[in-house]
Amino acid sequence: MYRRNHFAYQYVSKKAFALPVVGEVHQPAVFQYHDLLSLPAKTLQVVLECAGNKRSYFEPKVFGEQWKEGAISEGVWQGVPLRSLLAFTGVKKTAVEVVFDGYDFGTRTNMKGHFLYARSLPLEKALHPDTIIAYAYNGKPIPYKHGYPLRLIVPQWYAMASVKWLQKITVIDHTFQGPFQTVDYVYYPDEESDSGTPVTHMRVNSIIQYPLDWGRVNTGVHRIHGLAWSGIGAVTAAEISVNGGHSWHTASLQSTPEHPYGWSVWSYAWHATQTGVYKIMSRALDSAGNAQPLEAHWNTKGYGYNAVATVNVKVQ
Template identity: 45%
Template sequence: MQNQDLPRGMNDKPGLIPRQVMPENLETPINNILSWITPTEMYYARNHLPYPTIQMQSWALGLGGEVEKPFSFTYEDLKKMPSVSKFVTTECSGNKRAFMEPPVPGEQWRIGAVGNVKWTGVPLTYLLDQAKLKGSAVELIFTGSDSGIRPDMDTPVNYERSLPLDRTLLAECILGLKMNGEPIPHKHGFPLRLIVPGWYGMAHVKWVTRITASSIPFKGPFQAIDYVYITNEGDYHDAVPVTEMKVNSIITWPSKGEKVHLGQHTVRGLAWAGKGTINKVEVSLDNGMTWNSAQLTSSEHEQYTWTLWEYLWDITAPGHYSLLARAFDSYGNVQPKAAPWNAKGYGNNSIHQIKLMVPQILH
């Protein structure tokens, strides 16, 4: 079992937690998030390259490649188009990387590279229907305005990712203009961010400036080198792309170092999945020997969003306790005791564990 506790004192630091300075990567202090919606200022930030400078006077979204009618849309154009709002939980695929055994390189995210917010924007298919994709198109490439030098390359690159031409998938995607009802903050992708419900965060390209319909599979470095499951670093022979989020859950209270005494306590947590919804969460107080059903407490129960859960813990005896939580989704998936190890530390959805000592009360 992997030790997945948070460090002592986390609850005393409500600000975002730095994981890397340049480019900036910030983790949500998830133990302090008690609401179903993550406040915008508490949403985690994942960057591969420096923040771009956006000149709105000249900014436009280009849509071209294998299309019948190439287009260019200004920000004002996009704001006038039909829009939809979706609540979407997004998790960095490196979330829980700090708990991989043996350790792997990369940003050492613990449990807070995840959040649930309301995105409002233009349905991707609305733009595609206007551009009319050619039969030769096989993928859509999304190019962000952020650019820089990768450690493994000598020339600057933009952050780019592609999606397959899967109509069901694309029908869920939106080009986000607002986050929690307000224009997306610059750090989270203003003026335009791709939202791919159910997929890990690397697919949600920020600062989108161009969409290209391609007739050949995309092989950019942020897709062919990064964000693939591989067993040995540098060996891409059997690489599998990182795509949909796995069923996952965390315990948000108590955390490591919490002072817990005899009596009744409410264990709290969060659970989420990719395509499916969470239909059950179980809690163990004895390191997995027995399991008890938790109560799903979210009044909202929507696809692509996380679920809040609680469990009433009546502590009748002092001692050492090992709390575990595991989630089940509507497709029958359940969190494993330990997720399959991979050289880049992606997709760690292993069962969350909190170890506590309940002291004897002296009279």
């Protein structure tokens, strides 16, 4: 599981095993860790992708962690649906969003003071049955570096929404204005803009796992394979080009309908009969009609890169 956090890891005290739910609710409550373990649980296989995944491929270059394809992982998360907790406390008609505070905090460049890592969800997404307060990952307690003891899991949204080291949930009657909501994780179209579009759903995307970029292979049949995923709907097709996008072929797609938030595995049998240098490309399509573009939508923070995946291969 890749790791990404804005501040240093925090000491986990006994307080971290209690989760208050407050704000625009009828009955504020504090849920103990053992309370959550005793409630009906949900187990979900979920892809978590950093919004900055593949950032290093943007041109012109942008500042930030220069991820290539490594800021994405899939795992099995177990926890309690957030809606179960909110059903217990009740939600007032004035509720608009739900804010999630993490225990991690620190200073920010060009901003005075200390800041908690905090994010919000619109009420509709917070009440989705698959938005969960997780306490287990791959059948074991969540590893400390991934949010132990409690972490929010928001399927199909970029992973900045899945707040780690969860310490408090607050239902609010307005739009949250924290810096990790209104400064970071916003698609700014240019350096002069002070407003943009919030980063939410993962964009349809794919990676090529084999062959490797700038690798050498012999003539013959090769199984090109990789992964595809989307934050809106399901992946419905993967297409492969072995000539730099001049023509495309449908790949074999292995999806798991019982795990709608996982990635799909695709493969294509490539008959490499002639020597030379080949540009191999992959693109995924989803059920909402989205397809990977030839060029990613550039933005100043370098979020949401999803241009067609490309590797260069020499056949010898």
